[in-house]
Structure formats: C-alpha cells, structure tokens
Amino acid sequence: MIDRIEHIWGTRTPFAQGERWPVRVDLKLADGLTEDDVDRWVQSACVLCSNGCGTDIAVKDGRMVGVRGRPMDIVNHGRLGPKGLFGSWQGMTSPDRLTRPLIRVDGELVETDWDTAMTRIVERSQNLLHEKGPLTHGFYSSGQLFLEEYYALGIIGKAGLGTPHMDGNTRLCTATAAASMKESFGSDGQPGSYADIDECDAIFLFGHNMAETQTVLWTRVLDRLAGPNPPRVVCVDPRLTEVARRADVHLPVRPGTNLALMNGLIRELLTNGWIDEDYITAHTVGFDELKTTVEPWTPEVVAETCGVDADDVRAAARIFAHSPRVLSTVLQGFYQASDATASACQVNNLHLLTGRIGRPGAGILQMNGQPTAQNAREAGADGDLPGFRNWENPEHVSQLAELWGVHVDRIPHWSPPTHAMQIFRYAEQGSIEFLWVQATNPAVSMPQSERIRRILAKPELFLVVQDLYLTETAMLADVVLPAAGWGEKEGTFTNVNRTVHLSEKAVEPPGEARSDLDIFLDYARRMDFRRDDGAPLLDWIGPEDGFRAWQECTRGRLCDYTGLSYDKLRGGSGVPWPCNDEHPDGTVRLYGDGVFPTDLDRAETYGHDLLTGATIGPVTYKAMRVDGRAILKAAAYNPPHESPSADFPLQYSTGRTAYHFHTRTKTGRTRQLQRAAPSAWVELSRTDAAERGIHEGDLVRVTSARGEIVVPARVGDVREGCVFAPFHYGYWEEGRSGPGGHPTAANELTMTEWDPVSKQPLFKVAAVQVHKVADGVAPAPAPTTTASRPSSSVPATVGGPEGEAQESLRPVEPPQIATGEES
Numbered sequence: 001m002i003d004r005i006e007h008i009w010g011t012r013t014p015f016a017q018g019e020r021w022p023v024r025v026d027l028k029l030a031d032g033l034t035e036d037d038v039d040r041w042v043q044s045a046c047v048l049c050s051n052g053c054g055t056d057i058a059v060k061d062g063r064m065v066g067v068r069g070r071p072m073d074i075v076n077h078g079r080l081g082p083k084g085l086f087g088s089w090q091g092m093t094s095p096d097r098l099t100r101p102l103i104r105v106d107g108e109l110v111e112t113d114w115d116t117a118m119t120r121i122v123e124r125s126q127n128l129l130h131e132k133g134p135l136t137h138g139f140y141s142s143g144q145l146f147l148e149e150y151y152a153l154g155i156i157g158k159a160g161l162g163t164p165h166m167d168g169n170t171r172l173c174t175a176t177a178a179a180s181m182k183e184s185f186g187s188d189g190q191p192g193s194y195a196d197i198d199e200c201d202a203i204f205l206f207g208h209n210m211a212e213t214q215t216v217l218w219t220r221v222l223d224r225l226a227g228p229n230p231p232r233v234v235c236v237d238p239r240l241t242e243v244a245r246r247a248d249v250h251l252p253v254r255p256g257t258n259l260a261l262m263n264g265l266i267r268e269l270l271t272n273g274w275i276d277e278d279y280i281t282a283h284t285v286g287f288d289e290l291k292t293t294v295e296p297w298t299p300e301v302v303a304e305t306c307g308v309d310a311d312d313v314r315a316a317a318r319i320f321a322h323s324p325r326v327l328s329t330v331l332q333g334f335y336q337a338s339d340a341t342a343s344a345c346q347v348n349n350l351h352l353l354t355g356r357i358g359r360p361g362a363g364i365l366q367m368n369g370q371p372t373a374q375n376a377r378e379a380g381a382d383g384d385l386p387g388f389r390n391w392e393n394p395e396h397v398s399q400l401a402e403l404w405g406v407h408v409d410r411i412p413h414w415s416p417p418t419h420a421m422q423i424f425r426y427a428e429q430g431s432i433e434f435l436w437v438q439a440t441n442p443a444v445s446m447p448q449s450e451r452i453r454r455i456l457a458k459p460e461l462f463l464v465v466q467d468l469y470l471t472e473t474a475m476l477a478d479v480v481l482p483a484a485g486w487g488e489k490e491g492t493f494t495n496v497n498r499t500v501h502l503s504e505k506a507v508e509p510p511g512e513a514r515s516d517l518d519i520f521l522d523y524a525r526r527m528d529f530r531r532d533d534g535a536p537l538l539d540w541i542g543p544e545d546g547f548r549a550w551q552e553c554t555r556g557r558l559c560d561y562t563g564l565s566y567d568k569l570r571g572g573s574g575v576p577w578p579c580n581d582e583h584p585d586g587t588v589r590l591y592g593d594g595v596f597p598t599d600l601d602r603a604e605t606y607g608h609d610l611l612t613g614a615t616i617g618p619v620t621y622k623a624m625r626v627d628g629r630a631i632l633k634a635a636a637y638n639p640p641h642e643s644p645s646a647d648f649p650l651q652y653s654t655g656r657t658a659y660h661f662h663t664r665t666k667t668g669r670t671r672q673l674q675r676a677a678p679s680a681w682v683e684l685s686r687t688d689a690a691e692r693g694i695h696e697g698d699l700v701r702v703t704s705a706r707g708e709i710v711v712p713a714r715v716g717d718v719r720e721g722c723v724f725a726p727f728h729y730g731y732w733e734e735g736r737s738g739p740g741g742h743p744t745a746a747n748e749l750t751m752t753e754w755d756p757v758s759k760q761p762l763f764k765v766a767a768v769q770v771h772k773v774a775d776g777v778a779p780a781p782a783p784t785t786t787a788s789r790p791s792s793s794v795p796a797t798v799g800g801p802e803g804e805a806q807e808s809l810r811p812v813e814p815p816q817i818a819t820g821e822e823s
C-alpha cells in the first residue's frame with residue numbers, strides 16, 4: 001500500500017533502453033473492500049485524460065467499487081495515476097448525478113419525463129428548420145464521448161440537418177495537434193508511439209507538463225530515468241514543473257514566445273550541418289523557405305526575445321542533434337497560443353530535417369488532452385469530416401454521401417465546418433437559435449467567461465445541455481438531458497498514440513439517465529431523418545452497429561479500423577490503428593517509409609499560410625507537387641497582441657494541477673482529490689510577490705482587461721513576471737462566487753482570440769495586474785507535490801489512509817507491442 005496522493009507516480013520500476021517496461025498493477029477499492037469482495041471485473045480504459053490507461057472496473061452489488069490497471073495493456077502495463085485510481089469511479093457515483101430530464105418552466109428547471117423533454121427539443125428543432133433552415137442549429141460537443149456517439153452526431157449534423165455549425169471542445173484542446181499534423185504530413189494521425197519512450201536517447205517536452213497531465217506516461221519516463229543509460233530530457237515551460245526539475249536543459253521561455261525559440265533551434269541545426277540532406281531531398285518540400293525564415297534567429301536573438309540563456313538554446317539543439325533517437329511531445333503550452341500551429345509545425349520540422357520519424361525511439365507525439373479527442377476528430381463531430389476527409393475535395397464529400405445514402409448537396413461543404421469560437425459568435429449575434437451542448441462545460445472552460453455566460457443565458461437562445469451533473473452550463477439550459485457515462489454504457493475510444501480500447505458496460509446508469517448514443521438515435525428517429533431511398537438515416541440498434549458503420553467509413557483511410565472488432569478488443573490489450581488486412585495487429589508507428597498522405601487526392605487539407613490562416617487551395621497545392629512528401633512549413637515570429645503594459649504589467653497563463661480534471665465535475669466529487677487541491681489559487685514568483693508585499697496565502701485580486709478574480713496567492717517557482725492560475729474552479733459549490741463574493745474562475749480573465757490556422761483560443765497568454773486584498777489566514781490551497789510547490793515551508797500534500805492504493809510488482813511478462821512496425 002502506498003499513498004498515491006503524496007506519491008503521484010508510485011514506486012519506480014527501472015528499466016534500460018530497449019528493454020520492455022515492467023508491469024506494476026495498481027489497484028484501489030472502496031473503503032474496507034478486498035479483491036475477494038468484488039463480484040466481477042469489467043474491461044475498460046480510463047477516461048480522465050488522453051493517456052487511455054487500460055482499466056478494469058470492480059463491480060459489487062451492481063455498483064462500481066474500484067479500479068485496477070490492466071497488466072496486458074500496451075499503454076500502461078498495469079499502472080494508474082491518482083485521477084484514474086480515485087476519480088474515475090467515485091466521480092460517477094456521487095448522489096447528485098442527474099437522474100431525470102429537466103425543462104425550464106417559468107424560469108425554473110423542473111424534472112420531467114423523457115418524452116416531454118425530447119418533444120420540446122424536436123418541436124423547436126423542426127420549427128426552426130421549417131422557418132429559417134439548418135443554419136439556426138449549432139452543436140458544441142466534446143472530447144469525452146465515445147467513438148460511436150461522435151459518428152452518430154456527425155451524421156445527424158451533416159446528413160440529417162445539414163448544418164456546418166458543429167464543433168467540439170477539442171477546439172480548445174487539440175485542434176492544434178490535428179492542424180499541425182495536417183499541415184506537415186497531410187493528415188491528422190499520430191506519427192509516434194509511447195513505446196518510443198523505451199527506445200529513445202532524448203525526450204523533448206514542448207509546453208507539456210506530462211508529470212501532472214499524463215501521470216502514467218511520465219511514470220514510464222521516470223522508470224527510464226531510474227534505469228541504465230537514461231534519456232536526456234529537455235523541457236520548454238515558463239514554470240519549474242516536475243518535468244523541468246528532471247530536465248538536463250530547461251528553457252523557461254516567456255509565455256507567447258515559442259515560435260522564436262523554435263526558429264532558433266532549427267537555425268542551430270542548419271548552421272551546424274546537423275541535418276539529413278538525403279532525407280530532406282527525398283521526403284520533404286519547403287526547405288528553402290524554412291531556411292530563409294529562421295535565418296535571423298541566432299541564439300542571442302532567441303535569448304533576448306524568449307528571456308532564456310543563449311547557451312541553453314545551443315545546448316538543447318546539440319542534444320537534439322547528437323541523440324540518434326529523439327521523442328518530442330507537444331501540448332498546451334504550445335497549442336493555446338497565438339502562433340500555435342506555426343510552433344507545433346516547427347517541432348515536426350526538427351524531426352523531418354533530421355529524418356527522426358517513424359523509427360523506434362524517433363517519434364513525435366502531438367499530444368491529445370481529453371480521453372476521446374482523437375475520435376471527435378476522426379468521426380467528424382468537431383470541425384472535420386469523418387475519416388480525415390478533406391471538405392475541399394469533392395470526391396471525399398461524395399464518398400460520405402454514398403455511405404450515408406444522401407445526395408452530396410445535403411452535406412454542407414461550401415466552406416470549412418464552423419469552429420467553436422465562431423459558433424458562439426453566431427449564438428451571440430442571434431443566427432444560431434438552437435445550441436446543443438454535450439459533455440462539456442463552456443460556462444467555465446471557454447475564454448472570457450462573462451461573455452460566454454451572457455451568450456448561454458440569452459432568452460432567445462434555446463440551449464440543450466446533456467451531462468452527468470447539473471454543471472454551471474446546465475444551470476443556464478432550457479432542457480437538461482441526464483446522460484449515462486463511463487462504465488454505464490458500451491463503446492470504444494482512441495488515445496494519443498492511436499490505441500483503440502473497448503469500454504464495456506459495468507453497471508446501470510442512475511435513475512432514467514440514458515447513453516449519449518441512445519439520445520442521439522432517439523433524436524434522429526423523432527426528427528425522421530431519412531436516406532434518399534426512404535430508409536432511416538440511422539438504423540443502428542446499439543453501439544456495435546455504430547462501430548461497424550464507422551469501420552466502413554474508415555476503409556482505406558489512414559485511420560483504418562476495418563481489422564478491428566469488439567471481440568478483438570476484448571480480453572487483451574488495446575490495439576493501435578491503422579488495423580486492417582495489411583496490418584492485422586495494428587500499427588505502432590506511422591511514416592517509417594517516408595511516404596506521407598499528402599497526395600492531392602488523399603490529403604485532409606491543402607494547407608494554410610501559418611501566419612494569416614489563409615487557405616492555399618487545390619490549384620496552388622497541386623502546383624506545389626508535394627506528392628507523398630512532407631511539408632516543411634515556415635512562419636516568422638510575431639509577439640502576442642496582448643503584451644504586458646503599465647496597467648497590466650504581468651503575463652497571465654493558465655493550466656492544470658495533477659489532482660483535478662478540468663471543471664472538476666468528477667474529481668471535485670472525489671474526496672481524496674478534492675482534499676489535495678480544494679479551491680482556487682494563483683501562482684506568483686518570489687520577486688513579483690515581494691514587490692507587492694504579498695506573502696504565501698494572502699488574498700490577491702488579479703485583474704485583466706476582461707475581468708477579475710480574487711484568490712489566495714501561492715508564492716513559488718513560476719517565472720518572474722508571470723502569473724499562473726489553475727482553470728479547474730468554477731462556482732458549483734459556492735454558488736456564483738468565491739471568497740468575499742468574488743469570482744475565482746481563471747477564464748474570467750482570458751480573451752476571445754485564437755490561432756489563425758487551428759482556431760484554438762489563447763488560454764496561455766494575457767496581461768494582468770495583481771494587488772493584495774487581505775492578509776492570508778492559511779497557506780494557499782495549492783498542492784506542494786507539483787509545479788505549484790511553495791517557496792516557503794507549508795504543510796505537505798498527503799492523502800492519509802484514504803489516499804492509499806495497492807501496487808503489485810508481479811513477475812509477469814510485459815505486454816507485447818503490436819507487431820506491425822510501420823505503415
């Protein structure tokens with residue numbers, strides 16, 4: 001037994017380069033239960049982050065009572081992190097789950113039956129369609145539904161209603177991962193594999209606090225670091241995170257300056273001749289423009305712009321060059337910025353210039369964050385067409401029309417699918433009058449909360465919210481639909497490195513809650529959506545029908561699922577796609593052969609100008625003669641629009657702590673996790689705190705041009721001039737506000753602005769001022785075990801007896817990774 005609140009990553013199981021990562025099985029059961037008490041174990045994977053750890057759910061007397069890591073799963077080899085161990089199941093069993101539909105009557109939400117709730121939705125939907133057409137309808141979905149649910153939703157929106165206004169919260173999350181892979185390689189689809197951690201000589205983490213946000217993946221890194229010939233680590237992050245503490249080189253860049261650093265790193269490779277010219281000639285286009293673009297970015301200029309040491313820039317480039325096998329990971333420190341796609345593409349470029357892609361240990365992980373974000377992107381429930389199809393390619397759109405049995409003109413493709421920020425703009429301005437939100441909590445998670453709340457609360461907007469809980473967003477709805485969630489429904493989902501897992505139904509949902517798939521199928525039936533031949537558009541009975549339909553949609557595409565089935569996913573490990581006749585056991589890495597899906601008839605996009613977002617279009621793209629090569633995309637650095645000023649002298653950045661997931665609907669209802677990080681705080685550097693007379697725990701007011709929050713200060717290791725706020729704390733416990741009646745949610749301060757290519761909003765850059773409001777009564781409620789570690793001595797974060805979980809280091813063979821090495 002070990003306290004997994006205090007010891008986030010558990011016990012080390014060191015291993016050497018090229019060896020297989022040992023198995024360690026982590027287990028947590030409800031108080032007083034032992035493994036003997038469990039009636040059955042039900043196969044699943046964790047849905048509290050994109051890592052997708054294979055998990056068995058413990059069931060007793062028809063209730064979820066715990067979890068255990070699956071030793072045979074290639075993702076986690078039995079391990080689970082604190083959120084998985086404590087939050088995954090307890091977050092589902094809270095007594096305040098939604099159990100009946102709610103409708104608004106005389107201003108109040110009141111319980112009703114399903115027929116009444118669905119009739120309200122369908123009547124409003126049909127009236128609007130009849131009077132004003134499909135552009136009145138918007139859908140804002142998630143990275144947390146299951147694959148089959150997204151595909152149903154995608155079909156409803158595109159072939160049923162014919163609205164382009166459908167996107168996911170994946171826009172806030174991994175839109176840039178997809179965009180950067182599309183720009184560089186022609187298609188979404190992760191080149192690398194987690195198995196590259198076992199093989200690499202160096203690992204680069206770009207704006208990625210893996211130690212807290214994919215804790216089990218970081219455990220794999222820690223186990224390599226504890227073994228013989230450990231990899232070198234390079235970390236790009238303005239805070240001294242746990243990743244930075246373990247790094248050989250830490251580049252604490254000023255927020256918003258990633259592209260300057262990246263151009264500098266590429267210039268170092270070029271000027272020192274650390275590139276693979278044969279690979280560049282055979283497998284890429286765009287070299288000359290890239291070379292010209294990075295030319296001004298000497299290490300000294302980078303140092304000046306980014307506020308880092310020029311020698312550290314040289315050292316980082318040298319590590320990249322002298323490590324034959326480098327793995328890079330990229331996440332929100334890069335993605336939630338004004339030059340997000342441009343910066344992420346430069347990571348791809350480092351690998352393309354050196355030919356370090358698609359070989360064991362040499363890989364790229366353009367990370368996802370949410371557990372099923374990959375599926376939202378694949379299945380077309382966000383701003384993409386299903387199966388990585390290109391909305392500008394008429395042949396691709398025709399393929400969908402044929403699959404769905406509708407005329408091609410039914411599928412909106414006169415412009416790109418509408419991105420989330422624009423959907424909210426249409427709702428604000430009034431052309432979208434029907435907005436259906438599933439499995440996301442925009443009242444807390446979207447930028448500039450005051451504006452988002454105002455839009456969601458508009459009386460003219462008919463708002464449907466489908467969730468497990470009465471969230472801050474659900475409180476504003478006209479109709480609330482109670483959803484069944486993880487462990488209460490069946491379906492599949494795919495993690496960062498393309499590994500597909502089946503999640504079985506373990507227990508019945510509470511009350512009358514229904515699976516999201518059942519809700520979508522019911523809506524389609526009531527709307528009487530039909531194919532051109534008169535048959536129902538969606539005739540699926542359950543998720544497995546949806547999976548089979550999806551397989552047809554992926555046939556021959558990069559994300560080919562045709563070799564999978566529910567049966568094949570039962571019993572063993574998850575399997576990475578593409579999985580088809582050619583690769584029956586799945587595919588570990590993409591692009592080992594240097595051939596990329598950039599052909600005119602295959603590409604998911606014809607690309608964009610990274611600086612402006614202008615589309616390149618088929619004519620120019622054809623003239624570029626990319627023909628199966630990768631594209632070295634270049635972009636000059638421009639500073640973020642909102643930089644520190646006299647009124648707002650500090651840089652504001654937001655993100656996560658290890659113990660909470662997003663707006664805490666699950667982790668805030670898990671006592672071990674909630675105790676570890678009970679309420680909001682803000683992190684300040686010692687210097688900035690001292691200048692303002694602020695001490696640990698003092699109450700401070702943080703103000704931006706958009707709003708203010710009042711929260712306790714943690715004086716710690718954030719970069720001087722920077723302020724960091726966790727974005728987990730909405731207002732469902734305290735009512736509208738925090739201490740003294742003031743708001744605490746980080747997004748009160750963020751802005752409505754986005755990257756021009758991926759359209760991902762800028763959660764990591766804003767300018768703020770900080771003032772002391774009152775002396776503190778206690779240290780800030782921030783963990784001491786993470787990046788929010790204090791600079792003064794405060795009581796340590798521990799879990800106590802309830803934070804204990806079991807670890808067993810069983811002498812079992814680690815799982816075989818799938819055999820299909822390359823695609």
Ligand SMILES: Nc1nc2c(c(=O)[nH]1)N[C@H]1C(S)=C(S)[C@@H](COP(=O)(O)OP(=O)(O)OC[C@H]3O[C@@H](n4cnc5c(=O)[nH]c(N)nc54)[C@H](O)[C@@H]3O)O[C@H]1N2
Nearest residue numbers: 049207209213255256331332333369370655656658661662
């Ligand atoms: N514990 C936990 N884990 C999670 C989640 C969660 O809510 N909680 N959510 C999941 C999801 S959906 C996502 S998307 C991922 C996100 O995972 P991460 O991207 O790792 O998490 P963040 O904390 O948002 O941001 C990462 C780091 O970016 C740094 N940063 C800020 N500004 C800049 C900058 O300008 N440049 C650079 N280089 N770095 C900067 C921050 O200091 C922070 O440490 O986590 C997933 N896993």
Ligand SMILES: Nc1nc2c(c(=O)[nH]1)N[C@H]1C(S)=C(S)[C@@H](COP(=O)(O)OP(=O)(O)OC[C@H]3O[C@@H](n4cnc5c(=O)[nH]c(N)nc54)[C@H](O)[C@@H]3O)O[C@H]1N2
Nearest residue numbers: 172173439440441445466467483485654662663665727763
């Ligand atoms: N300031 C700031 N803001 C951010 C970020 C940041 O770094 N800084 N990060 C952004 C990122 S990367 C992300 S991913 C978003 C996350 O933002 P949100 O998506 O708003 O966060 P969650 O709290 O995960 O909301 C998911 C909702 O789905 C519900 N749910 C869970 N499972 C199911 C299910 O099976 N069915 C249904 N119907 N509902 C379900 C949960 O109860 C919860 O209310 O926040 C973004 N916002």
Ligand code: SF4
Nearest residue numbers: 046049052053081084
């Ligand atoms: S690393 Fe992510 S998927 Fe794995 S147990 Fe933790 S939260 Fe769940």
Ligand SMILES: [Mo]
Nearest residue numbers: 172173369370
């Ligand atoms: Mo995310």
